[in-house]
Every structure is written in structure tokens, then in C-alpha cells.
Amino acid sequence: xxxxxxxxxxxxxxxxxxxxxxxxxxxxxxxxxGYRAFRETDLHKLAFLDRARALGFSIExxxxxxxxxxxxxRESAQVKAIAEEHLSAIDDKIAQLREMxxxxxxxxxxxxxxxxxxCPILGELAGATE
Amino acid sequence: xxxxxxxxxxxxxxxxxxxxxxxxxxxxxxxxxGYRAFRETDLHKLAFLDRARALGFSIExxxxxxxxxxxxxRESAQVKAIAEEHLSAIDDKIAQLREMxxxxxxxxxxxxxxxxxxCPILGELAGATE
DNA sequence: ATAGGGCTTCCAGTCACTGGAAGCTCAAGG
DNA sequence: CCTTGAGCTTCCAGTGACTGGAAGCCCTAT
Numbered sequence: 001x002x003x004x005x006x007x008x009x010x011x012x013x014x015x016x017x018x019x020x021x022x023x024x025x026x027x028x029x030x031x032x033x034g035y036r037a038f039r040e041t042d043l044h045k046l047a048f049l050d051r052a053r054a055l056g057f058s059i060e061x062x063x064x065x066x067x068x069x070x071x072x073x074r075e076s077a078q079v080k081a082i083a084e085e086h087l088s089a090i091d092d093k094i095a096q097l098r099e100m101x102x103x104x105x106x107x108x109x110x111x112x113x114x115x116x117x118x119c120p121i122l123g124e125l126a127g128a129t130e
Numbered sequence: 131x132x133x134x135x136x137x138x139x140x141x142x143x144x145x146x147x148x149x150x151x152x153x154x155x156x157x158x159x160x161x162x163x164g165y166r167a168f169r170e171t172d173l174h175k176l177a178f179l180d181r182a183r184a185l186g187f188s189i190e191x192x193x194x195x196x197x198x199x200x201x202x203x204r205e206s207a208q209v210k211a212i213a214e215e216h217l218s219a220i221d222d223k224i225a226q227l228r229e230m231x232x233x234x235x236x237x238x239x240x241x242x243x244x245x246x247x248x249c250p251i252l253g254e255l256a257g258a259t260e
Numbered sequence: 261a262t263a264g265g266g267c268t269t270c271c272a273g274t275c276a277c278t279g280g281a282a283g284c285t286c287a288a289g290g
Numbered sequence: 291c292c293t294t295g296a297g298c299t300t301c302c303a304g305t306g307a308c309t310g311g312a313a314g315c316c317c318t319a320t
Contacts, residue, residue: 034284044257076251117206
């Protein structure tokens with residue numbers, strides 16, 4: 001299977017697939033002409049990576065998750081630990097974004113948004129509340 | 131005022147302040163010895179930038195916001211438009227993170243997290259639901 | 261005179277790709 | 291057999307917003 005077909009079937013761009021090989025996440029074989037020759041197992045791995053990335057795991061997390069997936073002697077606690085840490089990072093990000101959202105939405109509501117120059121958003125950024 | 135004092139007073143690292151000058155957000159004068167010579171207005175601008183960045187505005191947004199701040203003929207509608215667009219980007223990010231969080235927290239709950247290899251998290255990543 | 265800390269510039273690295281250039285390979289049409 | 295065009299290859303550079311580090315100048319205190 002050439003990279004184009006893999007890209008179509010996995011939904012991952014060829015560039016990204018090559019990048020994943022570059023950093024050692026997958027190791028497709030090579031045909032005599034130098035083309036990458038993917039097998040079904042490569043496709044499975046790519047699907048795994050795609051789902052892990054969609055859940056927001058970093059590439060390094062993905063690397064570890066993939067190796068745990070292939071390690072039959074793994075302990076589920078190892079996987080859970082990675083997932084829990086990531087979950088808490090997501091929670092932190094959500095909290096931070098919510099705080100931004102809160103402040104910003106108040107400011108937007110307070111701004112007339114007309115042709116006049118007065119603007120509470122700029123006022124806040126300039127340090128009005130100090 | 132040298133960069134060290136500015137960094138202390140603004141809470142922005144010297145590296146970042148130099149970077150902001152590099153990309154043209156601030157234009158501090160220079161002393162005879164080549165050191166950057168900051169005035170109060172530079173400090174104000176840096177504080178403005180710091181608050182805008184804390185609200186998640188991109189550097190390019192900050193550049194525009196700063197120029198609007200200094201333009202007395204601005205219309206608040208211009209500012210509001212930028213803020214609203216950013217607000218909606220924040221909402222998108224929150225929604226995306228919440229979806230990740232939702233899926234991931236279910237998986238984490240379903241995982242025993244013990245010494246056994248069975249793991250619904252890996253199962254999901256491997257495509258169990260297909 | 262020297263030691264230290266602060267300042268300067270420039271280069272490289274981060275993260276996870278993405279775009280583009282130059283060039284090889286392959287299948288189909290004339 | 292030749293050309294055309296699509297698909298594949300590698301390599302280099304850019305993204306955003308810094309951050310780390312090296313090499314070297316400047317200033318103050320001892």
C-alpha cells in the first residue's frame with residue numbers, strides 16, 4: 001500500500017504520515033523503488049495515533065501509549081496514569097479559558113461597538129482597574 | 131530605565147521584552163552605551179500587551195489593539211469586532227476541550243488501573259467501537 | 261586590576277506539523 | 291518509444307510566541 005492510499009484510508013495527510021515515520025512512531029517497509037510500503041498493522045497504528053491525537057495526547061504521550069499497546073505485559077495502571085495526567089492538564093486549560101472568557105465577555109458586553117472611540121476593552125487593557 | 135528594571139516592574143521577562151521590540155511592538159530608545167532606554171510610555175505599552183496576552187489575544191491582535199489604543203480616531207466597533215472574534219475562538223476551544231474531557235474521563239473511569247494489562251483506554255484508541 | 265552582574269547580539273530549539281522545490285517512478289495515451 | 295501527468299522521494303524553511311545558551315561588551319565595587 002502506498003502512502004496515498006494510506007492517507008485516504010486513515011484520513012491523515014501524507015506529510016503527517018512521513019513525519020510520524022521521521023520521529024519513529026511507525027516504521028513502514030520500503031519497496032524496491034524506494035516507495036514506502038505500508039501493511040495493515042501500519043494502518044492500525046496510524047488510526048491509533050489519530051485517535052490519541054484527537055483526544056489531545058502529545059506526540060510523546062502517543063509514543064508511550066503505542067508502546068504500551070504493543071506490550072502485552074503492560075499494567076493498565078500505566079495507561080491510566082498517563083490519561084489522568086492529561087485529563088488534569090485539559091481541566092487546567094479549560095479553567096484558564098473560562099477565566100479569559102468570563103473577563104472578555106463582560107468587556108465585550110460593556111463596549112458600545114459604535115463609531116465613538118470610547119472603549120472599556122481598551123480601558124481594561126490600559127489598566128483602568130488599577 | 132534598563133531592561134532589568136522594566137522586567138521587574140512589568141513582570142515580563144527580558145527575553146520577551148526584546149522579542150517584542152524585535153517584532154516591532156515597542157520601540158525603546160537607546161543609551162550611548164547601546165543599552166535599551168525605556169520610558170514610562172514603554173512600560174505602559176508592555177503592561178497593555180501583558181494584559182492582552184493574558185486574555186489570550188494573539189500577538190497580531192495585540193499589535194492591532196495597541197494601534198487602536200493609540201489612535202484617537204478609532205471606533206469602538208473595531209475593538210469590539212476583534213474581541214468578539216477572539217471570544218468565539220475561545221468558545222470553540224473550550225467546546226473542543228470539553229469533548230476531549232468528556233470522552234477521556236469516561237475512559238479513565240472505566241479503567242481498573244491495576245497490574246492487569248486489560249485497558250479500555252487502549253481499547254478505544256485501538257478502535258474498539260468500530 | 262579584577263570580579264561580578266547586567267547588558268548586547270545571534271543562533272538554535274520548542275511542538276506538531278505544513279508548504280514548497282527539485283527530482284525520481286510509474287501507468288496511460290499517441 | 292516518447293511524453294505527460296500524477297504520485298512518490300528527500301530536504302529545507304516557516305508557523306507562534308517565546309526560551310536557552312554562547313560570546314562578548316559595559317559598569318560598578320572592591
